[in-house]
Amino acid sequence: MENSQDRGGVGYWRNWLSFAGIGLLFVGFLSGGFLFAFELVSGQTTPYLGVLYLLFTVLIVAGFVLVPIGMIRTRRARKTGMHPGALSEYRFDLNLADHRYVALSFLVVGSLVVLLTGIGSYKSFQATESVxxxxxxxxxxxxxxxxxxxxxxxxxxxxxxxxxxxxxxxxxxxxxxxxxxxxxxxxxxxxxxxxxxxxxxRPARETCEECHWRRKFTGFKELVRAYSLSNEENSVHHMRMLIKIGGEQTTFLKGSGIHYHMLIANKVEYIPVDESRQEIAWVRVERGDGGVTEYRNQEFDLSDDELATRERRTMDCMDCHNRPAHQYPTPVLSVDRAIEEGQISRDIPYIKVQAVKALSTAYGGVDAAVVGIANAVRQYYQEEYPEFIGKRSAELTSAIRKIQEIYQQSIFPEMQADWSAYPDNIGHLDSPGCFRCHNEDMQAEETGHTIFTTCNKCHLILAQGDQIDQVNVNLEEGLAFVHPEDFETIEEFSLCSECHTGGSDVYE
Ligand code: HEC
Ligand code: HEC
Ligand code: HEC
Ligand code: HEC
Ligand code: HEC
Ligand code: HEC
Structure with a gap:
């Protein structure tokens, strides 16, 4: 029989270094295992759990490195006849009282490690899983x-x-x-x-559609807006309209409404020109009845070869609802809301324009913006309406506080995140939105047909202007849109976002 000293290396691991390595392996695998089990059982996860797995992987790798290093050192020590390290001389014998004591301590410490690792993994899991x-x-x-x-x-x-x-x-x-x-x-x-x-x-089918049903008939949605105009009185101009969202079931609504694009019966594909998909070169629709039409944007006029090399996307929820959870409201919209809610007094002359201008300026940082907004607004009123620095200063001060708050809630200079970086594709006022495809340049190859731009195919205006309580319209047609710039009606297509950018450009 060979003695343990020569058992082909079997005993080499018995040294403190390898022991520590085995400990790390144990904790690493155990924590990883626990974390994985929690994820599986709860069916929930976040990408940031990766950080924890990375940590456990480091432990495991360190363990794998330490064990052989310890073994090599022991082997070398034995070869050179030096004292191989206290550990290899131990014999384990449960008949000896102090060995029993060691075994018990091991058991207790081991269970504690298992328990603590479990709790630790669970806590970290909960933490990273939280919003x-x-x-x-x-x-x-x-x-x-x-x-x-x-x-x-x-x-x-x-x-x-x-x-x-x-x-x-x-x-x-x-x-x-x-x-x-x-x-x-x-x-x-x-x-x-x-x-x-x-x-x-991930495709909308596997996220949005877990909660929202694409065949659902959503019908009409009423949209009511109160704009404050750019005149001295900041006078109010209302818009009350029905958005024809529609859906599968079409008894009340001619056609199928806006949700047409994502109905199972129709397939709309497109090829964008730019990274952010704000400019579209080509659109193809495959209708339920088998009809197919291809449209090309005459403005870009890309060749077939060029088109073939670009990303082709099938339209889904996110092509319109691209801001379901992170909408950055425009300065115009935020200020209109604040005036409507009385947080900015309509009685301050030209406050709409001044507020929008203050919010459309670049300051380089939030702190600078807070100071800059106050200075810019105060300076204007100092020069034009000094009573707002004197006896009506309280009104102006609270308006300024609200403008600063709007800035802090919707404009983030450190990340350059704001309404202009992240346009909302629902609608067409401040960015092209629906008009990326529904415009005059997007034409069918043979016939020259465009994807319609008729205003009342997407919505019906019920009332507009200063009185909106009385609604008296033909629900087939709605009212013609009155543009509050010159109070003329607009019925033909115009690209609204050429003037309306959400900021102060529209007043220039
Ligand atoms: C976990 C379930 C869930 C998921 C996933 C989900 N939604 Fe929703 N969504 C809701 C609920 C609940 C509401 C209603 C909120 C309310 O009325 O306060 C809602 C409301 C909406 C609305 C109406 C918003 C409004 O202004 O009232 C839209 C549009 C919408 N979701 C689109 C989406 C899109 C697009 C996605 C995919 C990117 C998505 N949802 C993913 C649960 C979900
Ligand atoms: C062609 C663009 C477009 C596509 C594609 C689209 N939607 Fe919409 N959706 C709209 C518009 C426009 C509205 C009306 C929104 C508004 O005014 O806030 C709307 C409204 C909604 C609402 C809110 C209804 C309400 O009563 O407030 C939900 C929920 C919704 N969509 C879910 C979806 C889901 C889920 C998908 C994908 C399966 C989808 N939409 C695809 C344009 C689209
Ligand atoms: C209702 C679905 C939904 C929820 C909930 C949601 N997001 Fe988003 N998120 C989106 C969509 C859709 C986009 C835009 C995708 C696009 O344009 O490609 C987006 C974009 C982003 C972006 C890219 C920058 C930007 O502003 O577009 C970041 C970062 C982000 N989300 C982080 C988060 C964080 C953090 C949370 C939770 C606090 C969260 N999201 C919750 C749907 C969601
Ligand atoms: C990627 C291109 C694209 C975008 C973006 C787009 N559409 Fe469309 N839309 C189409 C095409 C293509 C058709 C079908 C035209 C045809 O039948 O030839 C269509 C058809 C429609 C219809 C007609 C449904 C019917 O019953 O006939 C409505 C309503 C509509 N779109 C509303 C919208 C709205 C609202 C938006 C913005 C939220 C929007 N679209 C954005 C391409 C687009
Ligand atoms: C392809 C569909 C489509 C067409 C065509 C269309 N619109 Fe719209 N429009 C929308 C949608 C969708 C919204 C709703 C945006 C929202 O919910 O914020 C909207 C919103 C509006 C608003 C309210 C804007 C705001 O945010 O305050 C006005 C005003 C308007 N449209 C006028 C017009 C006029 C005028 C025309 C014809 C020249 C027209 N639209 C053509 C889809 C369309
Ligand atoms: C040639 C530039 C131009 C175009 C194109 C244009 N607008 Fe305007 N619009 C203006 C100006 C300037 C005002 C400011 C009027 C004021 O506040 O006194 C305005 C005001 C408005 C308002 C009042 C709310 C506000 O923001 O002050 C609405 C709503 C509006 N426009 C809708 C539209 C729609 C919808 C379209 C596209 C169909 C459109 N406009 C196209 C220049 C334009």
């Missing part, structure tokens, strides 16, 4: 999305539900991209603003 973690871990980077998310109709939907969804492949994909993001933050290499569209965002 606050996603939004606040990388405070600077995610702050804009976090603030806007909390003001959105989806403030109760967890980030992971839209950004990750369920299933093993996306689980792995999101882990990798989570790691990449953490790295980008660590080395400060992320872009400002974060570029959209997000290319590895």
């Amino acid at each position: 606050a973690f996603c939004g606040q871990l990388c405070h600077e980077v995610m702050n804009p999305e976090w603030v806007r998310y909390n003001a959105s109709p989806h403030a109760r939907v967890r980030c992971a539900e839209c950004h990750i969804g369920a299933g093993a492949d996306w689980f792995v994909k999101s882990k990798l991209s989570g790691l990449r993001q953490v790295w980008a933050v660590a080395v400060n290499s992320f872009s400002r603003p974060i570029p959209t569209p997000i290319h590895d965002l």
Whole structure:
């Protein structure tokens, strides 16, 4: 029989270094295992769990390195006949009282480690899984999305539900991209603003449609807006309209309404020209009855070869609802709301224009903006309406406070995130939106037909102007739109966003 000294290396691991390595392996595998089990059982995850897995992987790798180093050292020590280290001389014998004591301590310490690792993994899991973690871990980077998310109709939907969804492949994909993001933050290499569209965002079918039913008949939605005009009185101009959202069932609504694009019976595909998909070169529709039409934008006029090399997308929810959880309201919209709610007094002359101008200026930082807004607005009134610096100063002070608050809630200079970086594709006033395809340049090859731009095919105006309580319209046609710039009616197409940008450009 060979003695333990020569058992082909079997005993080499018995040294403190290898022991420590085995301990690390144990904790690493155990924590990882626990975390994985929690994810599986709860069916929930976030990309940031990747950070934890990374940590456990480091432990495991360190363990794998330490064990052989210890073994090599022991082997060398034995070969050279030196004292191989106290550990290898132990014999374990439960008949000996102090060996029993050691065994018991091992058992207790071992169970404690298992227990603590379990609790630790569970706590970390809960932490990364929470919405606050996603939004606040990388405070600077995610702050804009976090603030806007909390003001959105989806403030109760967890980030992971839209950004990750369920299933093993996306689980792995999101882990990798989570790691990449953490790295980008660590080395400060992320872009400002974060570029959209997000290319590895999961298809709407597997996120939005887990909660929203695409065949649902949504009917009409009433939209009521109160604009404050740019005159001295900031006079109010209302717009009350029915948006024809529609859906599968079409008894009340001629055609199928706006949700036509994503109905199962129709397929709309398009090829964008730019990264942000704001300019579209080509559109193809395949209708339920088998009819197919291809439209090309005459303005870009790309050749077939050029088109073939570009991304071709099938339209889904996110092509219109691109801001379901992070909408950055425009200065015009925010100021209109604040005046309507009485938080900015309509009695301050030209306050609409002054507020929008103050919000459309670049300041380089939030603190500078807070000071800059107050200075700019005060200076204007000092020169033009000094009573607002004197006896009516309280009114102006509270208006300024509200303008500063709007800035802090919707404009994020450190990430360059605001309404102009992230246009909303619903509508067509401040960015092309629907008019990316519904315009005069997008024409069918043979016939020259355009995708319609007729105003009342998408919505019906019920009332507009200063009186909107009385509604008396033909529900087939609605009213013709009166443009509050010159109070003339507009019925033909014009690209609204050429003048309306959401900021103060419209007043120039
Ligand atoms: C209702 C679904 C939904 C929820 C909930 C949601 N997001 Fe988003 N998020 C989106 C969509 C859609 C986009 C835009 C995708 C595009 O344009 O490609 C987006 C974009 C983003 C972007 C890119 C920058 C930007 O502003 O567009 C970040 C960062 C982001 N989300 C983080 C978060 C965080 C953090 C949370 C939770 C606090 C969250 N999201 C919750 C749907 C959601
Ligand atoms: C986990 C479920 C869930 C997911 C996923 C989800 N939503 Fe929603 N969504 C809701 C709920 C709940 C509401 C109603 C909120 C309310 O009325 O306060 C809502 C409201 C909406 C509204 C109406 C908003 C308004 O102004 O009232 C739109 C549009 C919408 N969702 C689009 C989307 C899109 C697009 C996606 C995918 C990016 C999505 N949702 C993903 C649950 C979800
Ligand atoms: C062609 C653009 C377009 C597409 C594609 C689209 N929507 Fe909409 N959707 C709209 C418009 C426009 C409205 C009216 C919105 C408004 O005024 O806020 C709307 C309204 C809604 C509402 C709110 C209804 C309400 O009563 O407030 C929900 C929910 C919704 N859409 C879900 C979806 C889902 C889910 C998908 C994908 C399956 C989808 N939409 C695809 C344009 C679109
Ligand atoms: C990517 C291009 C594209 C975008 C963006 C787009 N549409 Fe369309 N839309 C189409 C095409 C193509 C058709 C079908 C035209 C045809 O039948 O030839 C269509 C048809 C429609 C219809 C007619 C439905 C029916 O019953 O006939 C409505 C309503 C509509 N769109 C509203 C909207 C609204 C509102 C938006 C913006 C929120 C929008 N569209 C954005 C391409 C687009
Ligand atoms: C392809 C569909 C479509 C066509 C064509 C269309 N609109 Fe719209 N429009 C919309 C949608 C969708 C909204 C709702 C945006 C929202 O919910 O914020 C809207 C909103 C509006 C608003 C309110 C804007 C705001 O945000 O305050 C006005 C005003 C308006 N449209 C006027 C017109 C006029 C005038 C025409 C004809 C020249 C026209 N629209 C053609 C889809 C369309
Ligand atoms: C040639 C430039 C131009 C175009 C194009 C244009 N507008 Fe305007 N619009 C203006 C100006 C300037 C005002 C400011 C009037 C004021 O506030 O006194 C205005 C005001 C408005 C208002 C009042 C609310 C506000 O923001 O002050 C609405 C609503 C509006 N326009 C809708 C539209 C729509 C819808 C279209 C496209 C169909 C459109 N406009 C196209 C220049 C334009």
